[in-house]
Amino acid sequence: MYAHIEGCSRPPEAGPVIPGRLLETGMDTSPYIELEDVVFTRSGRRIFDGVSLRIPRGKITAIMGPSGTGKTTLLRLIGGQLRPDSGTITVAGENVPRLKRKALYRLREKMGMLFQSGALFTDLSVFENVAFPLRVHTALPEDMIRDIVLMKLEAVGLRGARELMPAELSGGMTRRVALARSIALDPELIMYDEPFTGQDPIAMGVLIKLIRDLNSSMGLTSVMVSHDVQESLSICHYACIVADGQVIGDGTPEELRAHPSERVQQFLHGHPDGPVPFHYPAAEAGQDWGITGSSR
Amino acid sequence: MEKLAALGRLGLEIIASLGRSGRFLAGVLGGVSKPSVAFPLLVKQLYSIGVLSLAIIVVSGLFIGMVLGLQGYTILSDYGSEAAVGQMIALTLVRELGPVVTALLFAGRAGSALTAEIGLMKTTEQLSSMEMMGVDPLRRVIAPRLWAGFIAVPVLAAVFSVVGIWGGMLVGVEWLGVFEGSFWGNMQASVSFTSDVLNGVIKSVVFGFVCSWIAVYQGYDCVPTSEGISSATTKTVVYSSLAVLGLDFVLTAVMFGDF
Numbered sequence: 170m171y172a173h174i175e176g177c178s179r180p181p182e183a184g185p186v187i188p189g190r191l192l193e194t195g196m197d198t199s200p201y202i203e204l205e206d207v208v209f210t211r212s213g214r215r216i217f218d219g220v221s222l223r224i225p226r227g228k229i230t231a232i233m234g235p236s237g238t239g240k241t242t243l244l245r246l247i248g249g250q251l252r253p254d255s256g257t258i259t260v261a262g263e264n265v266p267r268l269k270r271k272a273l274y275r276l277r278e279k280m281g282m283l284f285q286s287g288a289l290f291t292d293l294s295v296f297e298n299v300a301f302p303l304r305v306h307t308a309l310p311e312d313m314i315r316d317i318v319l320m321k322l323e324a325v326g327l328r329g330a331r332e333l334m335p336a337e338l339s340g341g342m343t344r345r346v347a348l349a350r351s352i353a354l355d356p357e358l359i360m361y362d363e364p365f366t367g368q369d370p371i372a373m374g375v376l377i378k379l380i381r382d383l384n385s386s387m388g389l390t391s392v393m394v395s396h397d398v399q400e401s402l403s404i405c406h407y408a409c410i411v412a413d414g415q416v417i418g419d420g421t422p423e424e425l426r427a428h429p430s431e432r433v434q435q436f437l438h439g440h441p442d443g444p445v446p447f448h449y450p451a452a453e454a455g456q457d458w459g460i461t462g463s464s465r
Numbered sequence: 466m467e468k469l470a471a472l473g474r475l476g477l478e479i480i481a482s483l484g485r486s487g488r489f490l491a492g493v494l495g496g497v498s499k500p501s502v503a504f505p506l507l508v509k510q511l512y513s514i515g516v517l518s519l520a521i522i523v524v525s526g527l528f529i530g531m532v533l534g535l536q537g538y539t540i541l542s543d544y545g546s547e548a549a550v551g552q553m554i555a556l557t558l559v560r561e562l563g564p565v566v567t568a569l570l571f572a573g574r575a576g577s578a579l580t581a582e583i584g585l586m587k588t589t590e591q592l593s594s595m596e597m598m599g600v601d602p603l604r605r606v607i608a609p610r611l612w613a614g615f616i617a618v619p620v621l622a623a624v625f626s627v628v629g630i631w632g633g634m635l636v637g638v639e640w641l642g643v644f645e646g647s648f649w650g651n652m653q654a655s656v657s658f659t660s661d662v663l664n665g666v667i668k669s670v671v672f673g674f675v676c677s678w679i680a681v682y683q684g685y686d687c688v689p690t691s692e693g694i695s696s697a698t699t700k701t702v703v704y705s706s707l708a709v710l711g712l713d714f715v716l717t718a719v720m721f722g723d724f
Binding site for chain 2: 245248250270274275276277278280281282284285286288289290291301302305306347350354
């Protein structure tokens with residue numbers, strides 16, 4: 170299935186990005202990421218079976234789907250941490266699975282990723298966590314690193330928490346620090362892995378604001394993997410739903426809401442039964458209870 | 466038939482694991498970081514792996530040396546050869562107990578900690594996040610720990626042997642009354658630098674490398690769950706101990722066997 174990007178020029182109403190802004194300002198609107206017929210199998214299970222997808226430059230794209238459908242795996246394929254069995258994955262014009270180690274690591278300097286757990290280095294303070302990529306990839310003087318780190322922490326509202334250790338942070342604060350770290354090198358692409366999972370309403374609101382503001386102020390290409398439908402649709406320009414190794418629906422939030430597929434509607438509205446059945450496949454009920462003639 | 470299939474599967478798993486650990490080692494040794502980056506990381510690991518292991522090495526070495534002094538004196542005095550207790554203690558420690566017990570203690574104290582630390586970094590996605598930042602965890606996390614273990618074990622083994630000899634002297638000379646001149650003189654006359662001390666150092670270098678390799682590989686390859694870390698930590702101690710004892714026999718046969 171081929172997800173189109175041309176129809177995604179309309180952002181959600183609440184979003185700060187003006188409709189068509191990128192086109193009007195003459196910015197490059199070519200896809201930043203392209204997946205072409207990607208097949209990926211793990212432990213004998215086919216996770217993706219010919220997935221094709223285009224993720225537009227400078228916009229927020231939400232990849233949604235039920236748990237266990239390989240959404241995080243998709244991010245790892247884009248980041249080159251996993252290699253597909255076949256198909257091409259192009260990021261910023263480079264075919265990721267074919268890149269040599271050095272070129273892949275160079276490409277990753279253009280990427281930021283917010284992990285579900287935050288993945289902060291537990292032996293480093295908040296300040297040092299954010300400074301880490303700067304220290305590794307640049308030769309900036311210490312006072313400049315300090316200024317940049319404080320600016321990034323200010324952007325996520327945690328400048329005052331710079332001396333804290335990761336163990337002293339709440340879940341929401343951890344993700345904000347991780348977000349500050351992932352934008353430390355001013356990447357072109359940022360990937361969010363389940364950014365809203367386990368967050369209280371305030372933390373969730375803060376994260377939504379941050380993702381939206383970062384996208385508009387830095388012109389980032391943002392890919393967000395989530396199964397929080399309302400939150401994701403409220404900020405994304407474009408979304409696709411992945412299930413059973415395929416893209417089962419894609420388009421702008423409005424297009425998805427009006428999508429004819431029953432499976433898409435079941436997912437968006439959270440219906441407990443439907444094309445994705447409530448019951449796990451089982452033998453006839455009569456067999457388990459010793460009743461003949463009864464079946465499900 | 467099922468048992469045969471299970472045996473075959475186990476064999477394949479072992480071969481696959483050996484292959485993975487070989488590729489892992491090549492990846493760690495193949496990557497070279499800038500000295501300005503690698504050296505501070507190495508020093509930090511030398512401290513946590515080596516310096517912090519000193520206490521257990523010193524205490525163990527002291528008691529093992531004291532026991533050797535006591536046992537040696539008891540056995541040798543039956544033959545009127547208690548003056549040879551010094552050379553017995555020195556040869557036992559330098560050739561065998563120094564490298565072997567140090568490696569076993571290292572596996573239990575530092576090896577298990579290395580596995581747990583790396584395993585936890587994997588479980589909490591710290592290694593993945595490093596990769597996604599364009600930083601190779603094999604160079605940044607694994608290599609300094611592997612090299613630190615490789616350097617620390619021979620030094621710890623030397624400390625172990627020295628403290629053990631001193632402990633043996635305390636018991637043999639100070640407590641049981643062996644003549645001090647015979648104790649040190651016999652030791653000096655019978656311990657050869659090349660065939661005893663150097664062979665002991667070679668053993669501890671091999672043990673240090675193998676124990677560190679097992680520890681970092683088990684951590685890196687563990688299933689990223691709490692159960693997985695627990696299992697990997699146990700494997701580190703068991704595999705390291707077996708590898709040390711098995712390799713000790715092989716090395717001893719090569720070094721001291723008179724075939």
